[in-house]
Amino acid sequence: MGFRSEAFSTVMRFSLRAGILIVPVLIGAFLVYMAAAEQEHLHHANLRWLAQMAAQIHDKVQNYSNLVRDRAEPSSSLSGTANDSAPYSIESLKPAGTPCNPEKWVQLSVLDSAQERQLRFAHSKGDRHVCAYSDLKQLVGPTLRSGIFTSIVLAERNGRVLYRSGPDTLQITNVSFLFASEASRQNRPGSKAGASEPPRAEPPTASTHTHGLIGDTRYAIFVQPVPLALRSGADAKDTEWLLIGLSENNSLLPATSPNDMMLLLPFALALAALTWPLHKLWTMAPTDPLRSRDIAAIVLCSFGVFLVLSMLYVSEYLRQASAMRMDRQLNSFSKAFGENLQSELRLAVQQLYELDSIAAAKAVQTTEVATEILANRLEAKQVFLLFDYVDWIDGQGEKKVRWTTRSVAPQAVNVADRSYFRDVLAGNTFTLGSLPARPFAIEQVMSRTTGQAVTVVGIPSAVREHKVASLVVNLVSITDPVIPRDLGYSIIDSTGKVLFHSDRSRVFVENLFEECRQS
Incomplete structure (x- = not known):
């Protein structure tokens, strides 16, 4: 017993239609997968870049501190009270204008002055005390790659913001609220804390990535600790800073999908739509009639396929020509x-x-x-x-x-x-x-x-x-x-x-x- 031509034609027709319908679904699923993978890669890259910036800030602060410490050494060529006001080789590092009082001038403390926010340095060797300060903006600003994030914030572990780069529309003075949601999730019912006691927002101690709301906008939050092991004592933990990158979240596909894929997607969908009527030629039985409207649809779709393929060819030609022109310029x-x-x-x-x-x-x-x-x-x-x-x-x-x-x-x-x-x-x-x-x-x-x-x-x-x-x-x-x-x-x-x-x-x-x- 064999298959009839009409039955085979029907099976082929439905198979082709199902295949044409499945292709856009597969393309969409692939795009979502690529977007998720690209977004994960961006998160890793953001944390890596933030860690690089944090290391550079640490090295600069360490270098400034070493210059002040060396001046406090008895063997220094600038030893002596009269030379404490001598300028440093780094223009942004300036000696204290008053005699150094180690009880009031605390190492790595940050104070607001009339014109700037000062990062202070203080070192003592015996009865010799040397103090200096630097404009925190001049120290930190050049190390930040502000184009990567919407805003970059340098803060103390207690939440106080020391420096912020980014648009003036995003003003933050304390970052503790960014970690309050995490603390509230950990504050489960039945804990020893009272019901009215607010959850304690403890900043992370390692590189991390999370999300949070600032106003009505959702941001991706990247946190990198900046350990400053330059001071000992009970308050040494307070000298650790946090470098926080804030990136405004966008929709998944427009923000992270590959450019080449987004360029090919419209052409792929157009080809799928234009080849839809053409399957009848491949699956029709010898006895099936070929109507005038079928001929018109086939002619129009064939012209559309030719037009789309021509556009693809022109696009690829222009891309290759642009690449060759760029190579010549390079x-x-x-x-x-x-x-x-x-x-x-x-x-x-x-x-x-x-x-x-x-x-x-x-x-x-x-x-x-x-x-x-x-x-x-x-x-x-x-x-x-x-x-x-x-x-x-x-x-x-x-x-x-x-x-x-x-x-x-x-x-x-x-x-x-x-x-x-x-x-x-x-x-x-x-x-x-x-x-x-x-x-x-x-x-x-x-x-x-x-x-x-x-x-x-x-x-x-x-x-x-x-x-x-x-x-x-x-x-x-x-x-x-x-x-x-x-x-x-x-x-x-x-x-x-x-x-x-x-x-x-x-x-x-x-x-x-x-x-x-x-x-």
């Missing part, structure tokens, strides 16, 4: 970038050799600090580019001689662990084609005295009793280049650490390999 930018960098690096090497020859001719002292050398020591013809300071370093990595263009010389530190110092001593140096007889080493480092990313060039020194001369310079060609609109760049080392970036807040914070692995 190649042109990369070539100009490299030429400008090589030119500026050549000037930096020439400048350092010029300064080293001047120091050797003048037979500088074993230890010396000179400020404002552009006005006091150098002639115009001896300056090839702007720089911050030059050091002469002995074989143990101690900076013995420092010349700076500023009015205050940065504190000298040991650099025996720096790559540029070790490379010069070991002879692992570079040369430029235009300067074959002038070897040098170069390294991008985080300054231990200013907390800023700086570029250091090192050479073998001709000055007696000094092994290495180093120059701290800002290479404008890679720190502030003129770049096309909506184009970013980064320069990384062999481990993926970002050394230079168009967004300075990412320098020494992001790891490109890690970011790519998480995406």
Whole structure:
């Protein structure tokens, strides 16, 4: 017994119709899955970025505190009450204007003044007390990547807001209410607390993500503790800060769905709708009549399919053409970038050799600090580019001689662990084609005295009793280049650490390999 043609045609017709109906459902389910996965990835990325910002804030506060502590040491060159008011090498770190009282000037306390919110530092060594302060906005602001979140809040564990970035329409003075809902969920019936006692809002002690209402708007809340283990005592817990990122929630699909998928979805739905009448041609029996309206529908749908496929082809062609044009622009930018960098690096090497020859001719002292050398020591013809300071370093990595263009010389530190110092001593140096007889080493480092990313060039020194001369310079060609609109760049080392970036807040914070692995 075989199947009749009409029965087979009916089965095929219903199968094709069911398949066409199922395709949009499967596409929708796939989009929801992709959106949920993308949203989870964004949550992980937000916590990771918040942790990077918290680490940078911790390092800057630690660096500021170390500068104040070093001044309190008896061996400090600025020891003595008369020198307590001497300026620091970091412009935003300022000495206290009054004699330091350790009972009133508390380490890492935050007080409001008439013009600013001060973060205070205080260190004591014996009967010597040194106090300083910094504008909290100047300290914290540059480390925050405000474009990631709607608002970023730095607060104490007791909830008091120390700093906030974001729109003026979102004003927060205390963040305790953000954690009250979590505490209320934990306050189950039958607990020892009285019914009228409000739940205690205890901030989290680890990185976490939650949701909450601020006014009538629902926000995703990302919390990262900032441990400041710089003070001991019973109130040490109060010195721990919280870095909170607030992100206004949007609907799931528009906020997180992939752009390519959203571009293809309308075309896929249009193709499904236009091929709906065409299945009759595939499933009709030989005896079924072909009416005029069927012919008209087939012609119109075929034209629609052709139009949709043509639009897809044009869209793909334009995308490929745009990618090729972007590649040409990137190649042109990369070539100009490299030429400008090589030119500026050549000037930096020439400048350092010029300064080293001047120091050797003048037979500088074993230890010396000179400020404002552009006005006091150098002639115009001896300056090839702007720089911050030059050091002469002995074989143990101690900076013995420092010349700076500023009015205050940065504190000298040991650099025996720096790559540029070790490379010069070991002879692992570079040369430029235009300067074959002038070897040098170069390294991008985080300054231990200013907390800023700086570029250091090192050479073998001709000055007696000094092994290495180093120059701290800002290479404008890679720190502030003129770049096309909506184009970013980064320069990384062999481990993926970002050394230079168009967004300075990412320098020494992001790891490109890690970011790519998480995406």
